[in-house]
Amino acid sequence: MGFASTLADAPTPWARALAAATATAALVACVTPAASTTTTPAGAVATAPAATMTTSRPRLAVAAEPRPPAPVVTPAAHPPTLLRGGRVMTAAGVTFARGHVLLVDGRIAAVGEGDGDGVAPAGAVVVDVRGRTLTPGLIDTHSHMGVYSTPETGGNSDGNEVGSPKTPEVWSEHGFWPQDASLVRALQKGVTTIQVLPGSANLIGGRASTFHLGLVGTPAATSARALRFPDAPQGLKMACGQNPKRVYGTRGGRPSTRMGNVAGQRAAFQEAVEYQRRWNKYHRDLGWWRQKRDQADKALQEAKAAGRPTPEPFVDDPPDAPGRDLGLETLAAVLRGEILVHVHCYRADEMNEMLDIAEEFGFKIQSFHHAVEAYKLADRLAAEGVSVSTWVDWWGFKMESFDAVRENVALLQAAGARPILHSDSDLEVRQLNQEAAKALAAGRRLGVGGLDEDVALRWITANPAWALDIDAAVGSLSVGKRGDVVVWDGSPFSTYSRPVAVYVDGALAFDAARPAERRTDVMVGTSRVPPPPTGTTAGTTTKTLPAAATTTTPNPAPAGGPR
Missing domain, CATH: 3.20.20.140 (Metal-dependent hydrolases)
Structure with missing residues (x-):
């Protein structure tokens, strides 16, 4: 059986995911929106700064990483998503008793108090998360x-x-x-x-x-x-x-x-110090060699232009690099x-x-x-x-x-x-x-x-992000950071709570109503999974916004009753 026929027989979500992953040219680029201002329920103003993926440390040299960095890949192309009406714990010093998070192009575009009326652009998917708690993705x-x-x-x-x-x-x-x-x-x-x-x-x-x-x-x-x-x-x-x-x-x-x-x-580490010294000396010597070569080439060209006798050509070999x-x-x-x-x-x-x-x-x-x-x-x-x-x-x-x-x-x-x-x-x-x-x-x-x-x-979001030097990109619900959001069916600190939805880079990566949508080789063998309704999230309802619309449908009880 050929690959095409195998793909045709695969569960529908796999086929969709493979098609999205292979169309790398159409992947959504991650953008950095400007800073936005949010208001706490008590009325205090909190500004969520725009974030970009930066680091205080230089990246690895080409010799240490011969291949280009892996591209930013998202599970699939996805529309803007507004999560509204839930408790929003930002892990940045602000918690909104009733708030909203807007995800656009894989990033957090807005976070603040209230339902976010008028925040979502036309065509956005609005998810009613009343009774839920939103946190950053855990790290x-x-x-x-x-x-x-x-x-x-x-x-x-x-x-x-x-x-x-x-x-x-x-x-x-x-x-x-x-x-x-x-x-x-x-x-x-x-x-x-x-x-x-x-x-x-x-x-x-x-x-x-x-x-x-x-x-x-x-x-x-x-x-x-x-x-x-x-x-x-x-x-x-x-x-x-x-x-x-x-x-x-x-x-x-x-x-x-x-x-x-x-x-x-x-x-x-003493060996590493000496190794670094050898390479530092090599780069210094190589710099001197290039300077002497360039000076000799310049003198040669000037002599030719002036009609003077030309100097001896520069024939010195470059220094030998240390072994890698x-x-x-x-x-x-x-x-x-x-x-x-x-x-x-x-x-x-x-x-x-x-x-x-x-x-x-x-x-x-x-x-x-x-x-x-x-x-x-x-x-x-x-x-x-x-x-x-x-x-x-x-x-x-x-x-x-x-x-x-x-x-x-x-x-x-x-x-x-x-x-x-x-x-x-x-x-x-x-x-x-x-x-x-x-x-x-x-x-x-x-x-x-x-x-x-x-x-x-x-302790499970912002601090580990700092330890991995990715805190400019993830670790809190702040404008400009990557759209990694967990929707819990209760307090995240309750033993009775569980995630009902997980967003990664602004895309719905896990939906508790459809847990079999993500499988690995050792998890296959169950029945095929039909395509999901547009924008569904366990225990929530959604609506795709037409132009200038900001309404959403009521929130039903979670499937399967309370946990």
Whole structure:
């Protein structure tokens, strides 16, 4: 059977998604609208600044990334969408008891109080979300989905390259399987962006990549590059503590102690410093060589023009470039600030040691991961601008994880640090909202001040966006940011709530009324899915606006009754 006939027999949504994905020339370009002003229910004015995808760090050099960046891809062409009448939690310090969010060309074009009458352009789809809560898409800084894929077999285990304790040359992207069924499950629970890291067996595990989940479960998700978050910098996974010394010490190798861990990391960065010096010298020498060549060429041309005897031609060879080392290239990029450092580390003493190593070699740690003892050095973490990606109550499974407290996140928040709730699990990622609720409750029980639902929401949205250096693009419901929005059927901090719709880049990527619309290879085999009615979203009603119309139909009870 040929490909065309196979496509004809495929479920309708797959055929639509494939047609949309292959017509790349017709994809909707992402635009940046101007700043808009919103008003809170109390009457205070809040200005949502326009955002563009920028970063304070330079992008990788061509030698380190020989291919062009992956294009911005959306699930399908889609009209402007107005979500109106629901509670809007922006994760930017403002919550609207009854508000609206307008999505245009993949971006947030407006957000504010009320139903947004007159905001939507002609032809927009209006979705009545009364009784719902809108939040930014959730972001997980620590995932192994795609490199430890479902089904969990040896053939799908690609997270740790354990041939050496230092493997900075490997990239998680190169072992990432975009058809992992767990990716679809995460999207259905409101997670729109993840960072996929190598595992923690190695002192230096390799490069991590950030992925946008809008295309998961569609035929367009055939490569890791198709899912890469545009312009997101790569990360470097490092590890201290038990894992490296256990993995290599039990084999009679190094490291076998925490002393060996630190020595190995320092030695690796010393090599990177020397590697960078060699390349710096080469570029200086090449610059001098080009200057001498240009001067000689100029003198030759001037002599010819004046009819004077010509000088000897310039025959010096250019300097030889140093040999390229892919691993040292990664570490040199860390030293230049182009790759963000993420460190698997549990104990306070080891976090302090890693901060000392970073200071010694002149790089910055972006986030400590797991970090169950981070509350012990919260002031230093806050002062040095290091975020903490952790759990609420996952501890006790090995010695270095014993001295944890449920109040870790709240204590970090009180110290002015930047706490984040991560998953490290294809199951935990499906309840990041509940993890935030638990952390909020633990802090309140302790009496930590300044905690509210907006702060808790930032632990799974704005703060992880900062840690991945994509906070100019996602992490809050702000004008100009990408249109990643989750529609919940209740409070996102309730164990009884679930997403009824997820928008990625302004397109409806998940509809709870039609969960089978997104499938991966291991999820097929069920009945075919008929085409959806235009603009439907579970438990809501929609209407496409004619010119100058701004009305919408009443909101019925959710399908299947209350949850």
